[in-house]
Amino acid sequence: MSADTRPLVAHVMHRFDVGGLENGIVNLLNRMPRERYRHAVIALTEVTAFRDRVLRDDVAYFALHKAPGHGYRLFPRLARLFGELRPEIVHTRNLAALEASIPAWYARVPIRVHGEHGRDVGDLDGSNRTYRFVRRMHRPFVTQWVTVSRDLQRYLTDAIGVRASRVMHIVNGVDTAAFRPAPSAPRPPGYPFEPQHWVCGAVGRLQPVKNQTLLAHAFVQALERAPALRTRLRLVIVGDGPLRAEIDAILARGGARDLAWLPGVRDDVAPILGTFDAFVLPSLAEGISNTVLEAMASGLPVIASDVGGNRELIEPGVTGSLVPVGDVDALATRLLDYACDPQAAQAAGWAGRARTERLYSLDAMVAQYTALYDALLRSRRNGERAASAPAAQGAVTRSR
Numbered sequence: 001m002s003a004d005t006r007p008l009v010a011h012v013m014h015r016f017d018v019g020g021l022e023n024g025i026v027n028l029l030n031r032m033p034r035e036r037y038r039h040a041v042i043a044l045t046e047v048t049a050f051r052d053r054v055l056r057d058d059v060a061y062f063a064l065h066k067a068p069g070h071g072y073r074l075f076p077r078l079a080r081l082f083g084e085l086r087p088e089i090v091h092t093r094n095l096a097a098l099e100a101s102i103p104a105w106y107a108r109v110p111i112r113v114h115g116e117h118g119r120d121v122g123d124l125d126g127s128n129r130t131y132r133f134v135r136r137m138h139r140p141f142v143t144q145w146v147t148v149s150r151d152l153q154r155y156l157t158d159a160i161g162v163r164a165s166r167v168m169h170i171v172n173g174v175d176t177a178a179f180r181p182a183p184s185a186p187r188p189p190g191y192p193f194e195p196q197h198w199v200c201g202a203v204g205r206l207q208p209v210k211n212q213t214l215l216a217h218a219f220v221q222a223l224e225r226a227p228a229l230r231t232r233l234r235l236v237i238v239g240d241g242p243l244r245a246e247i248d249a250i251l252a253r254g255g256a257r258d259l260a261w262l263p264g265v266r267d268d269v270a271p272i273l274g275t276f277d278a279f280v281l282p283s284l285a286e287g288i289s290n291t292v293l294e295a296m297a298s299g300l301p302v303i304a305s306d307v308g309g310n311r312e313l314i315e316p317g318v319t320g321s322l323v324p325v326g327d328v329d330a331l332a333t334r335l336l337d338y339a340c341d342p343q344a345a346q347a348a349g350w351a352g353r354a355r356t357e358r359l360y361s362l363d364a365m366v367a368q369y370t371a372l373y374d375a376l377l378r379s380r381r382n383g384e385r386a387a388s389a390p391a392a393q394g395a396v397t398r399s400r
Contacts, residue, residue, distance in 0.1 A: 173365030
């Protein structure tokens with residue numbers, strides 16, 4: 001048992017690798033007051049070099065190398081691990097990690113928080129009956145639910161039947177110091193385009209739910225509709241994943257491969273965003289997108305699918321545009337609108353920057369999670385004291 005008296009929070013996720021959810025955990029670990037909590041990161045599959053982004057040296061990491069499929073075979077191992085670590089709080093994230101709440105309950109972890117950060121490609125509208133059943137089955141094992149968007153909050157209360165008092169909405173935050181307009185900054189290593197080019201682009205895993213193939217199609221269509229833009233319009237898609245080959249093929253067929261840069265995974269996302277003139281998120285579903293927040297903080301107009309939390313972040317006509325999901329014509333039109341009117345694009349970008357400074361502070365997000373953990377611990381301790389006092393039996397206070 002550790003001599004460190006700080007409460008331990010064990011963060012459980014499917015894989016600790018590049019991604020918006022995982023980046024949010026990194027921000028939380030780096031910003032939460034060190035003297036308040038200890039942390040452990042438990043990945044059901046792998047912990048990658050992404051861990052190097054955590055600046056603290058007191059975080060423990062565990063990779064359980066789970067095979068594909070249901071994780072019930074990991075339950076004994078998770079229960080033993082929780083028993084050894086003795087966390088005060090286990091914080092699972094998204095459906096793939098929700099099942100860890102059962103071994104946490106079995107190991108008598110007193111507080112079990114579950115966060116919903118976005119939708120899976122197999123449940124874009126939340127109607128998947130199996131996923132609903134799984135969440136309902138785990139309701140008794142979760143102390144507190146947290147959602148990053150109002151859309152997900154309504155899903156938990158309306159479709160899953162979680163009491164509203166047990167669901168808290170904490171929006172993602174963005175580091176507005178790291179992500180900021182920097183038009184005169186040096187070009188990142190390997191960057192192929194010049195300042196006179198008008199660059200649109202995306203950042204994220206190249207996977208079906210993010211739907212970057214739609215952006216490739218829209219880029220090709222925009223060039224076909226306005227051939228004169230071939231000298232100026234450029235595309236950047238940062239990230240890697242199963243859609244990489246298809247994106248390459250779409251661009252090649254459209255004669256636009258030499259007008260695009262696909263550098264793969266990069267650690268210098270902020271400087272790359274600084275070279276963009278517009279950011280595009282064509283995803284099929286979203287919670288609250290960290291990349292949209294980073295783009296807005298970087299002073300970029302955002303064109304995004306009208307899904308999930310995108311509606312909460314983007315003010316159409318003010319900070320960017322929302323387009324119907326999967327609509328390549330609408331996306332190409334918005335690209336052309338901004339490319340042909342750079343002043344309007346720049347004005348939307350500055351409005352987005354102001355919005356992030358006003359509403360999406362990273363410090364505010366960290367403060368809300370810290371306050372939530374504090375409140376849950378305080379409620380638990382008050383409840384224990386009440387239960388041990390004969391005059392107060394039967395009046396144990398439930399946490400939120």
